[in-house]
Amino acid sequence: MRTVKECLVLLFFVLTLMLLGGCTGGGNNSGTQVLPMQGPSPAALTGLLPSEIAADNKPIVLGFSQLGSESTWREANTASIREAAGEAGITLLLKNAEQDQQQQFEAIRSFIRSGVDVIAIAPVVQTGWEPILLEIKQAGIPVIILDRSVNVPDSSLYVTFIGSDFYEEGVKAAKYVRDKMRHHNGEIRIAELQGTVGSTPSIDRGRGFRKLIADQPNLRITLSAPADFTRSGGHEVMKTFLQQPKEQWPRVLYSHNDDMAIGAVEAIKEAGLVPGEDIIIVSVDGTRRAFEKMVAGSINAVVECNPLLGPLLMQAVKEIMAGRTLPKRMVTPEDIYTQELAAIEINNRKY
Numbered sequence: 001m002r003t004v005k006e007c008l009v010l011l012f013f014v015l016t017l018m019l020l021g022g023c024t025g026g027g028n029n030s031g032t033q034v035l036p037m038q039g040p041s042p043a044a045l046t047g048l049l050p051s052e053i054a055a056d057n058k059p060i061v062l063g064f065s066q067l068g069s070e071s072t073w074r075e076a077n078t079a080s081i082r083e084a085a086g087e088a089g090i091t092l093l094l095k096n097a098e099q100d101q102q103q104q105f106e107a108i109r110s111f112i113r114s115g116v117d118v119i120a121i122a123p124v125v126q127t128g129w130e131p132i133l134l135e136i137k138q139a140g141i142p143v144i145i146l147d148r149s150v151n152v153p154d155s156s157l158y159v160t161f162i163g164s165d166f167y168e169e170g171v172k173a174a175k176y177v178r179d180k181m182r183h184h185n186g187e188i189r190i191a192e193l194q195g196t197v198g199s200t201p202s203i204d205r206g207r208g209f210r211k212l213i214a215d216q217p218n219l220r221i222t223l224s225a226p227a228d229f230t231r232s233g234g235h236e237v238m239k240t241f242l243q244q245p246k247e248q249w250p251r252v253l254y255s256h257n258d259d260m261a262i263g264a265v266e267a268i269k270e271a272g273l274v275p276g277e278d279i280i281i282v283s284v285d286g287t288r289r290a291f292e293k294m295v296a297g298s299i300n301a302v303v304e305c306n307p308l309l310g311p312l313l314m315q316a317v318k319e320i321m322a323g324r325t326l327p328k329r330m331v332t333p334e335d336i337y338t339q340e341l342a343a344i345e346i347n348n349r350k351y
Contacts, residue, residue, distance in 0.1 A: 033335045060313075060321055061091045063111030064120045067148070068099040070196075072287045077122075077147065077307035081311030088293050090317060099124055099196065099228075105132050107114040114141045120144040125198035126151040127130025133157035134231035142320050145311060149202035160326045162312055164305045164334060166201045170208025172336045173282045176251055178216060180280055180300065184251075185218075191241050191250035191279075192224040193234050193260040199307075202226070205256050205284060223250055227260045228333050230273040234263030242271045255283040258302065265298045276300055276339075286337065294342035302342075304334040305349055 022155055062085065066078055078094070085092035093100040093116060093311065095107035101124045111119050112135065112330075119141050123129065130149040136143055143158040150158070181188050192209075195202035213219040223241045227233030234255065242249060255261035261283035275281055275298040283290055284306035293299040312330065335346055 005200050040081045043058050044144050044236075046327075051282065059089055059091045060116050061093065061114070061116045061120065062317055063108070063114065063116035063122060064095070064146075065104045065107045065111075065122065066096045067104065067122045067124045069096060070099060071257060071285075072289060072351065073231075073257060073259070073285045073307045076287070077309060079315060079351075080308040080310035082310070085315045087311075088314040088318065090314055095104060095137070097124060097317040101125060103130060108136065109134055112136060112141065116141065118144065118320055119140050120146050120313060120317075121150075121152050121213075122147045123197065123200070124148075126200050126203070127198065128158070130154070144310060144316055144320075146312065146314040155274070155328065159320055160316060160328055160330055162309060162316060162330045163332065164201075165331050166204035167306060168210040169201075169303045169334070170205040170282050172208075173205070173254055173284060174209045174212035176282050176301045176303075176336060176338070177219065177254065178213065178282070181252065187249070187296060188251045188252060189250045190254055191238075192218060192221050193237055193253065193264060194224060194226040195229040195256040195260075197226050199229075199263060201284075202229075202256055209254060222248065222256075227263070229257045229259060230261035231259040231263040234260030235267050236263075238267035239270070242267060242273075247266075248275040250279060252282070254282045255281065257305075258285035258287045259297060262293060264291060286334075286349070287351055288346065291342045291349055294337070294339045295346060297339065299339075301336060301338045303336045306332045306334055 045147045065080060069075055069078065082092065082094070093111060093114065095110070097103040097107060104121065104124060108121065110121060119136055121143065123145065124234060128203060130152045133143060133152060137157055145158050145161040147163045149161055149163070164319050177190070192205060192206065210221070225240070227237040227238050253261070253264055255264060261281055265275045266282070268279055273279060281299045282303070284305055285304045290299055291304045294302060309332065312332070316326055
């Protein structure tokens with residue numbers, strides 16, 4: 001009789017043969033049988049439900065409230081954001097407020113209802129934002145302010161503000177005027193075309209310009225009015241300025257954007273004057289149309305304000321979704337261009 005030990009060895013041997021036969025699928029199979037691996041699922045490993053894992057693979061959804069389409073600059077800004085979102089694989093929900101803050105509020109509430117991942121806002125004006133930003137915060141959605149700032153006591157209501165330094169743009173424009181007119185004697189009357197009343201660029205471009213000419217008694221703003229950042233507005237307001245007696249006509253025009261400056265050029269020509277000579281013109285934006293006017297001699301200088309914020313916005317969205325910290329203020333690098341540089345630079349204008 002076999003011992004218990006011998007019986008166990010024989011049983012082990014038989015079982016081994018049976019397992020080997022199972023792995024090869026038997027002598028009559030043409031190929032190896034591959035069995036599905038058994039083990040913990042990805043959901044078990046991560047502690048997430050399968051639906052939550054699927055959600056992680058969905059594209060980021062960005063709700064963007066654009067303030068309007070009032071200018072060439074704004075059109076380029078919108079195009080940049082659309083293009084950058086596509087390149088980044090971010091789903092963009094864009095609503096245009098057409099210069100109406102209440103429409104912006106309605107758009108933002110629709111973003112909240114849709115459950116977007118991030119909300120970006122280019123505000124029409126600075127004030128009146130605290131209640132709607134609180135609604136967004138309560139919904140747990142991070143906010144990026146783009147182009148124009150908001151005036152709220154609690155800066156934690158938004159993650160970051162991406163845009164130009166409008167105050168510095170006004171300073172650059174004033175520096176140009178001071179230098180250009182340094183050899184002129186007597187009072188130099190300056191006309192100012194303001195943008196949308198209450199908007200950040202109009203407020204800060206005005207402040208920066210005034211600050212720098214404050215110690216120049218011969219430089220004086222004698223005419224100033226809003227023209228809403230539009231070409232038609234610039235034309236109409238400049239016509240009104242030139243309806244004053246000739247001795248009150250401005251020697252310099254400072255326009256808060258290119259579209260208003262281009263409209264003013266038309267009005268100046270209609271009055272029988274030569275823009276760029278009879279009236280020195282400095283503007284802000286840096287659009288191709290303004291560069292064309294500089295090449296033609298009608299505008300003397302343009303302070304750059306870069307509208308191509310799309311790539312920077314999409315990068316900020318991705319950083320937020322990755323849980324990284326962003327600086328509270330992100331400023332785009334910009335320059336000033338004169339007639340002498342316009343012909344060289346014009347082909348580099350993307351807007």
